[in-house]
Amino acid sequence: MNTSWHELKREFYKRRDNAILSRDQRKEEVYRKVPEIKVLDQQITELGLSYTREAIKQQLAPDSAGFFEEKISRLIERKKKLLVDNGFPADYLEVEYTCKNCNDTGFVLDKDGIPGTTPCHCYRQLLVERFYDISNLNSDGQTGFEFFNENYYPDSPAEGAGTDVSPRTQAIRVKEKCIDFVNNFEDKDCPNLFFTGPTGVGKTFLSKCIALEILKKGHTVLYLPAPAMFDIIYRSKYQSDSIMQDNSHQDILNTELLIIDDLGTESPSAAKYTELLTLLNYRSARNISTPCKTILSTNLEPKDLHKMYSERVVSRILGEYDILYLFGDDIRLVKRFMKDGF
Ligand SMILES: [Zn+2]
Numbered sequence: 611m612n613t614s615w616h617e618l619k620r621e622f623y624k625r626r627d628n629a630i631l632s633r634d635q636r637k638e639e640v641y642r643k644v645p646e647i648k649v650l651d652q653q654i655t656e657l658g659l660s661y662t663r664e665a666i667k668q669q670l671a672p673d674s675a676g677f678f679e680e681k682i683s684r685l686i687e688r689k690k691k692l693l694v695d696n697g698f699p700a701d702y703l704e705v706e707y708t709c710k711n712c713n714d715t716g717f718v719l720d721k722d723g724i725p726g727t728t729p730c731h732c733y734r735q736l737l738v739e740r741f742y743d744i745s746n747l748n749s750d751g752q753t754g755f756e757f758f759n760e761n762y763y764p765d766s767p768a769e770g771a772g773t774d775v776s777p778r779t780q781a782i783r784v785k786e787k788c789i790d791f792v793n794n795f796e797d798k799d800c801p802n803l804f805f806t807g808p809t810g811v812g813k814t815f816l817s818k819c820i821a822l823e824i825l826k827k828g829h830t831v832l833y834l835p836a837p838a839m840f841d842i843i844y845r846s847k848y849q850s851d852s853i854m855q856d857n858s859h860q861d862i863l864n865t866e867l868l869i870i871d872d873l874g875t876e877s878p879s880a881a882k883y884t885e886l887l888t889l890l891n892y893r894s895a896r897n898i899s900t901p902c903k904t905i906l907s908t909n910l911e912p913k914d915l916h917k918m919y920s921e922r923v924v925s926r927i928l929g930e931y932d933i934l935y936l937f938g939d940d941i942r943l944v945k946r947f948m949k950d951g952f
Contacts, residue, residue, distance in 0.1 A: 618716065618736055625714040626707070633705045640703060644696050647703075650689045657682050708732070711828065731828040753818045758785055762812070762945065763938040777938030781812065784934045788816050791932075792823040795867070796901050802894075804931035805907040810940030813907045817869050820905065829866040829901060836876045843885050863892055866901045873908040874918055887923050894930060906931065 641648040661678040690700040707714045712730035713723075720726045763778040787803070794800035803820075805813040821831045834842075839862060846859035862868060876882060896902040912933055915924045 618733065621736060622714055622716045629705050629707050629714060633703065637703055640693070640698060644692055647689055647692055650685050654682055654685050657685070731830065734830050735825065753815070753822055755785065755789065755819050758819065762941045768937070781936060781938065784816065784936055787932060787934055788820050792820055795824055795827065795829065795903060798898055800903070801932045802903055802930055803905045804927055804933050805905065805936065806911055806933065807909070807936035809909060810942050811936040811938050812941055813936055814871055817871065817905050817907050821867065821869060824867045831867045831869070832861055832865040833869040833871065834862070835871045836873045839870055840876045840882050840885065843889070844882070863889065864896070864902070867903050867905070868893065869905045869907070871907045873906050874910045878918065883920050883923055887920065887926065890923070890926050
């Protein structure tokens with residue numbers, strides 16, 4: 611296994627430290643601007659301490675717990691008001707964790723805010739990311755529906771394309787379908803997606819936009835080019851002594867969103883297509899009880915699928931997938947022309 615538990619734990623420590631550090635920096639900023647808040651903070655700390663001391667000595671009068679709590683909450687209210695009056699958000703001095711579900715501990719908090727033993731979705735996601743190095747989904751800064759630009763698609767239908775829908779109209783429709791998919795991801799009846807179209811028309815881009823939104827919703831996502839995916843499946847089957855490969859295979863089977871890009875570019879072999887059918891069957895059965903969706907992306911047209919895949923694979927795809935057809939010019943070239951002022 612590449613990623614040890616300790617490495618993940620370190621990552622969570624780092625996230626927590628950073629969250630606390632940046633809260634402390636905000637605190638300094640606020641103290642400089644509004645010294646009264648510093649005084650309030652000191653009073654809150656002192657009250658908290660004396661409350662604890664009294665409690666330890668068991669000298670608390672029956673109603674004094676309420677007295678402390680009330681006093682503290684009054685000070686907190688005063689502090690919030692001062693923040694807002696000085697142009698800060700009321701929660702400006704709270705620690706802002708990356709994951710609010712587990713406060714960056716990696717484990718879901720119980721009702722008292724203590725980390726339990728159930729791994730948080732962010733923990734599972736980190737594990738998946740670490741195994742497959744798919745985090746480029748987040749880091750290129752150019753992925754996300756807000757970067758979708760319909761102007762990259764021609765506005766008039768191409769001659770001889772056999773349709774009077776323009777690539778632009780079609781691309782906008784496809785984008786809407788993608789957003790619907792994100793919104794209905796947890797619905798077991800929401801169909802899987804099948805992107806088809808020539809190279810460079812935005813299939814990978816849109817599937818990564820979906821991936822990003824699904825990640826934000828807290829689901830696990832795995833993005834793999836078909837050759838790499840088949841490679842993992844093949845190795846887990848024939849070199850099953852490796853724990854890592856076994857885990858990788860499990861993740862392919864169970865990740866909540868699996869994106870198989872460039873389907874059809876893997877080297878052909880009958881065994882692989884049995885594996886593909888097994889995989890698609892397994893995932894669609896699992897989707898009944900828990901989200902387990904698949905996005906396929908390929909240059910192959912639906913009518914050409916049967917040239918590469920068995921009839922059973924093709925009928926599974928055509929029957930269970932929403933076919934999203936993109937066409938137009940190669941966006942990479944269009945972008946270059948636009949930049950050069952053509
Ligand atoms: Zn979390």
